[in-house]
Amino acid sequence: MKGLHTFLSYVLWPIFIVSSLMALKVLWDSGVDPELATFYVYVGFFLVLLVTEFLLPYKKAWLKNIDGQTPVDLTLTVLYFVANGIAMVFILKVLVWAIDNYQALVSLNIWPTEWPMWAQLIIGIIVTDLGNNMAHRMAHEVPVLWRFHAVHHSAPRLSVINTGRFHPVDVIQSMIVGAPIPFFLGAPSDVIIWYSAINAYLGIMTHSNIDFRCGIFNYIFNTPNVHRWHHSRLISEGNNNYGEVTILWDRFFGTYLYPDSEGRAPPVNVGTETKVPKTLLGLLLRPLSIKGYSKEDETLSELPATAE
Numbered sequence: 001m002k003g004l005h006t007f008l009s010y011v012l013w014p015i016f017i018v019s020s021l022m023a024l025k026v027l028w029d030s031g032v033d034p035e036l037a038t039f040y041v042y043v044g045f046f047l048v049l050l051v052t053e054f055l056l057p058y059k060k061a062w063l064k065n066i067d068g069q070t071p072v073d074l075t076l077t078v079l080y081f082v083a084n085g086i087a088m089v090f091i092l093k094v095l096v097w098a099i100d101n102y103q104a105l106v107s108l109n110i111w112p113t114e115w116p117m118w119a120q121l122i123i124g125i126i127v128t129d130l131g132n133n134m135a136h137r138m139a140h141e142v143p144v145l146w147r148f149h150a151v152h153h154s155a156p157r158l159s160v161i162n163t164g165r166f167h168p169v170d171v172i173q174s175m176i177v178g179a180p181i182p183f184f185l186g187a188p189s190d191v192i193i194w195y196s197a198i199n200a201y202l203g204i205m206t207h208s209n210i211d212f213r214c215g216i217f218n219y220i221f222n223t224p225n226v227h228r229w230h231h232s233r234l235i236s237e238g239n240n241n242y243g244e245v246t247i248l249w250d251r252f253f254g255t256y257l258y259p260d261s262e263g264r265a266p267p268v269n270v271g272t273e274t275k276v277p278k279t280l281l282g283l284l285l286r287p288l289s290i291k292g293y294s295k296e297d298e299t300l301s302e303l304p305a306t307a308e
């Protein structure tokens with residue numbers, strides 16, 4: 001049984017990402033609207049990961065409502081699904097429409113549209129990741145933005161059910177800073193859709209409580225092993241690994257942190273001792289309070305970073 005557990009730990013991450021992208025391709029090729037297909041696969045993949053958390057947990061304790069945050073997390077997840085559905089079906093459509101109709105007027109038009117799609121996608125991932133990396137880093141380093149991004153970091157465990165634990169202000173900030181680069185370079189809409197799908201599917205895996213061992217992928221992609229360090233309760237550790245799909249820009253900017261190749265990670269987030277609000281309204285209004293989340297995070301930066 002232990003042998004099977006270890007085997008699955010090593011092979012599941014690449015299998016999951018490849019099969020979810022293949023499912024998207026099949027739906028897309030069979031005539032389903034690409035934005036809708038991206039969303040259908042996302043929901044299906046979410047359910048698969050939810051079950052896998054119980055079969056192959058990274059931490060058994062994280063399966064329980066140890067932080068009293070499960071109701072809030074589930075509510076935000078459902079809202080996130082609704083918002084994501086709207087985003088994928090409407091916002092992505094508007095973006096595609098804007099690209100098809102107006103991009104030629106405002107972009108630099110230097111995108112290599114004659115290259116094969118896989119090569120364009122590699123370029124797309126690299127340049128879109130740059131904007132997202134900058135947006136995420138700003139959310140950590142600009143105090144007023146951290147107030148809102150701290151909502152995402154305030155849960156003391158990681159699970160697929162708190163992947164969508166984001167304050168709306170945080171989501172809007174990351175879109176404003178992250179999205180324009182590929183648009184102005186002239187990236188075609190197919191590249192944007194593929195990037196959105198890869199980002200969404202990798203994102204739910206990164207937060208899942210599954211014992212993935214991502215091996216060599218930890219040095220290229222934003223894997224669960226790498227991302228748990230971003231959720232460390234030590235600020236000096238958490239202010240690293242800002243990448244969305246890849247961690248290549250973190251390696252370039254010197255913010256890549258992966259000190260434990262065994263796949264272990266530090267205690268995550270601020271924990272229940274900081275009295276994280278247990279209601280959705282409390283969680284969303286907290287950044288607007290004088291105290292915000294920042295004071296307690298400073299206190300917690302004194303805690304030792306022992307791996308559990």
Ligand SMILES: [Zn+2]
Nearest residue numbers: 136140149230
């Ligand atoms: Zn963050």
